[in-house]
Amino acid sequence: MSALMSSYGRLPVTISHGEGVWLWDTDGKRYLDGHGGIAVCALGHANQALAQAIAEQASQLLHCSNYYHIPVQEQLGEKLCQIADMDSVFFCNSGAEANEASIKIARLHGHKHGIENPAIVVMENAFHGRTLATLTATGNRKIQAGFEPLVPGFVRAPFADIEALERIAATHRNIVGVMFEPVQGEGGVMPAQQGYLSAVRELCNQQNWLMIVDEVQTGIGRTGKWFAHQHENIKPDVMAVAKALGGGVPIGACLASGAAADLIQPGSHGTTFGGNPLACRAGLTVIDEIEKGQLVERAGVLGTRIIEALKKRFDHAPEVVSVRGKGLMIGIELANPCGALAVQAAEAGLLLTVTADNVVRILPPYIMTDQEADELVEKLSGVISHFLGQSGDAVPA
Ligand SMILES: Cc1ncc(COP(=O)(O)O)c(C=O)c1O
Known part of the structure; x- marks a missing residue:
């Protein structure tokens, strides 16, 4: 029994430490941090x-x-x-x-x-x-x-x-x-x-x-x-x-x-x-x-890179209503509630949040390399495709 009030529905993950855009849990598993502590960790971790x-x-x-x-x-x-x-x-x-x-x-x-x-x-x-x-x-x-x-x-x-x-x-x-x-x-x-x-x-x-x-x-x-x-x-x-x-x-x-x-x-x-x-x-x-680090401009550039890549992936998917955002504040609206997707993403080594019931939201640190941004898109696309596949909707690759 925890002494904490039950204010939060927590994922079954215990974070131990971080570096850059990566976090590790107490079992040594590594996660790509796609939500930066809800838009807080602009510089990533352990700057x-x-x-x-x-x-x-x-x-x-x-x-x-x-x-x-x-x-x-x-x-x-x-x-x-x-x-x-x-x-x-x-x-x-x-x-x-x-x-x-x-x-x-x-x-x-x-x-x-x-x-x-x-x-x-x-x-x-x-x-x-x-x-x-x-x-x-x-x-x-x-x-x-x-x-x-x-x-x-x-x-x-x-x-x-x-x-x-x-x-x-x-x-x-x-x-x-x-x-x-x-x-x-x-x-x-x-x-x-x-x-x-x-x-x-x-x-x-x-x-x-x-x-x-x-x-x-x-x-x-x-x-x-x-x-x-x-x-x-x-x-x-x-x-x-x-x-x-x-x-x-x-x-x-x-x-x-x-x-x-x-x-x-x-x-x-x-x-x-x-x-x-x-x-x-x-x-x-x-x-x-x-x-x-000229990170304001970098957030804009990275955001465009990620949004464009996600649009390419999902523009014709019937269960994806829209991919939208500004800079590194990005949402993928699905046609149906998708709360369970945050747990599945964590299992796949990606941290993100779901907001407004059906919007997958990413708010990553601004210090990502291009390669890390592409990895985020890959992981995210995989998790969303898998989730939609489970709910019976095929997603074009
Ligand atoms: C737009 C906006 N305003 C206010 C708040 C509240 O901030 P805090 O949780 O630091 O009180 C939030 C938190 O998510 C927010 O997104």
Whole structure:
């Protein structure tokens, strides 16, 4: 009997250690890491620069609290503002907390403009985290069930539908912002169509709404730009980042620009661990390693290579609805639920996740060689073909 709460349905695998894009279990079996700890391990495993920086920081100062100045937090804040072209940062410890900060900033924005019951537009099939406010913002009843009463102040819209947002603008006087993922992750790897973000930006300008992007999964280079919104020539007012930023050390960040950058004032928000020296040193090192290795561009190139190869394999397979994604955020939607495929993939030495019931999702590290990317395609194609074969659907080779 485990002492742990039963929050997770775990695969029958116990990971012992890793190197690059490879992981080993406690029996010595090797796995190709196709999901990078759910989009966290951008640099793969056992990156030496990151390990050294963490060790060095640990022997110098792990934590001192935000009662004092923390130079490495200042440095990471400046670096993030530079790559994101934003003006200020609040550091926290996870994606959900970064989104909580976004939500609080939106409410401050509303109150500043005389809106007493501010509401934020959020999307169907969105995922923003597991705190009460972020699970309310999440567009998935399964995640909300049992935790009612939910938090007031959210209005739901279909994803990537600008007319729906315009209708909400016409019928609601209390909207203060619109919050969404540029590519929905947990919702099934759904990129918004090109042009949507620019249209949202324009509407937010017209309505005095904050444009709030959740880049927790898409950020820090995963889609082939530092941030996925940079695929369009726009800037959000507020952005949440986490996951890959620490390369495995927990850290989240909420960035803001323009008037939104000054809404948080002393005493209005905070957290004990947020931006501590260890997490910030990890964040700085991750960004530095990504820059040195030109890994943002590399994520884009690798993504195209993998997506094209998978499309070639599966475009004519009747049970494959689509192969889609941006950079190294890739989904293969099957016609039927395929949860069992994650176990079969692990048996075949490949780690991946299945999301939205029927979307096989890969989120690999950016440091893969071409050969490793091709191996990933081979293994993945084999596992999917085998799975579809079992369910009675032949897949053309
Ligand atoms: C888009 C998005 N937002 C928020 C979160 C929540 O992040 P965390 O699990 O670090 O709280 C996730 C996690 O998967 C995510 O994908």
